[in-house]
Amino acid sequence: MIELDLFFEDGTRRQGRFEVPLVMGRAPECGVQVSHWRVARQHLRISRAEDGFHLDDLGSILGTRVNGNRITRYGPLKKADEIVVGPCLFRLASQAVHSVTVKSICSEGSPAELGRFNTQEFEKPITLEPSAFSHDKTVLAKTSKTAPLQSKALKTVSALLDRPSAQHDLYTTAVESSFNNVKADPNALPLVPQSVLAYQELRQELRASLIQAFDLRRNDVDSLSEAALKTQAQACVAELLDQRQLPLSAVQRNKILKLVVDEAIGLGVIEDLLEDVAVNEIMVNRFDEIYVEAHGQLSKHLLQFSSEQAVRSVIERIVYPLGRRIDEASPMVDARLADGSRLNAVLPPIAVRGASFTIRKFPKKRFQMQDLVALKTLPSPLAEFLRLCVVHRLNILVSGGTGSGKTTLLNVLAGFVDPAQRIVTIEDSAELLISHPHVVTLEARHANSEGLGAVTIRDLVKNALRMRPDRIVIGEVRSAEAIDMLAAMNTGHDGSITTLHANSPRDALSRLETMVLSANAGLPLQAIREQIGSALQLVVQQTRLANGRRVITGVAEISGVESGTIQTQQLTRFDACHQRLSGAGLRPAVFDNASIQPDPAVMKWFLQA
Secondary structure: OEEEEEEEOOOOEEEEEEOOOEEEEOOOOOOEEEOOOOOOOOOEEEEEEOOEEEEEEOOOOOOEEEOOEEEOEEOOOOOOOOEEEOOEEEEEOOOOOOOOEOOOOOOOOOOOOOOEOOOOOOOOOEEEOOOOOOOOHHHHHHHHHHOOOOHHHHHHHHHHHHOOOOOOHHHHHHHHHHHOOOOOOOOOOOOOOOOOHHHHHHHHHHHHHHHHHHHHOOOOHHHOOHHHHHHHHHHHHHHHHHHHOOOOOHHHHHHHHHHHHHHHHOOOOHHHHHHOOOEEEEEEEEOOEEEEEEOOEEEEEOOOOOOHHHHHHHHHHHHHHHOOOOOOOOOEEEEEOOOOOEEEEEOOOOOOOOOEEEEEOOOOOOOOHHHHHHOOOOOHHHHHHHHHHHHOOOOEEEEEOOOOOHHHHHHHHHOOOOOOOOEEEEEOOOOOOOOOOOEEEEEOEOOOOOOOOOEOHHHHHHHHOOOOOOEEEEOOOOOOHHHHHHHHHOOOOOOOEEEEEOOOHHHHHHHHHHHHHHOOOOOOHHHHHHHHHHHOOEEEEEEEOOOOOEEEEEEEEEEEEEOOEEEEEEOEEEEOOOOEEEEOOOOOHHHHOOOOOOOHHHHHHHHOO
């Protein structure tokens, strides 16, 4: 015998015990029948050897995947292995209380109901449909009218359902265990232990039932407003909870209702994480593994999605209204939420462990320079220096690693532009929110399913030159658009600002050279360096420290090209031990401009050794 946990794309999850050798496929004679176009008639065979269970793909077109890799033969099977056959993911079952199955309670050719009951096995193989499963007594009674049940199975199941609290004792234990961890705040979300599988199943069943109920009622979801849709969904889930007669308190009931409704029509368990101002980033590695970054520290969150399909639904809910595409043919996407937060999502087969996404939250409060000074991102004299550089139209490059705060600094610097000037922003995914009255925002567009219609950042930079911009702000330069950006900076568009990924100001210039070379413009390296030397005046290095703080660790002034090398002058020095930035004892060349009158405190800060 082999015990398997089976998960389906519609959110259902069941556990079964089967005779070995076991064949899974679409054909009626298969031990596990999965009726789906992605499953072959005889798709997979599980056999037993001395060292354990082995898998054999039986020549299916779409194949069998183990831990994300396509296999023809695999073994021995381990408990951590995840096997995907069409819409079904299964693995060796973990031991759980009350976890046994009815192998078949239906007559020949009728689909069986797979339930979690302590009963003996029967002769016929089970048939698994990737649709809603139920072990409710009323459903069993209804099934018995259309498909005669074996009398022995019916008596056993009915006796179990008639036992006091038999239908829900597993759920009750799980839910009580979950909500024992609720904080003193009655509005706080429960901390759900990962081991509470039944709690997950309850949410899966409610979500599947909600979707089924909306389908049966033939609701025109598109015609409903968001508020009306949420109201109807809440009423439907409340009705489903009433039918189950779970012994829940009002707080527990409301928590479950909210989680199910959010997952079905909202953004699931991350709804509250998005509202939590302490959370900066949300990382969903798979449906049951969520990490968050709060106060600069990474930690695992105990809330989970109910299923793989729930994660996919959230991703689709975000990207499709934006005209972005994500599917097996195009399994990666960058998008943004309504509040400007940035999303990156990845689907199988690229994501081996299942659908995954990362959300970098956009702060609800727009940072000003005084906020960055208060957070000790930079000292006050340097803040005044950067303001002067923007006002007097120096071209600035902000470099740094992922999550170091480049975009935040870019927003702040662009806010110093004269209100009488016109700013054109160019981004791959629009997320800049500049405090300025005259801003035009351009966003790149990816190709459609036919590979047509793409509009690159380079196309947008070329077009921006015809839009009478006073300043061009590029969210991030990544490749060939760098040459057009330098051309803009060298042809009268002074005061432009952009960002790129680099570990230091010198590395940033080297990366910029590489990007220009990738444009295949045929320019010699010397010409490229001369373009960079004349286009840029300042490089600001932003860094995320090990303790989570985001600070400016370097400011370099570009003073031209000499002997084929771009000359830079380090204006600051960063003390890693004390995490403090100070002047390097050099006078910035920008102060040689007679029109710039620096504050004496700023000059003193730079000249201190």
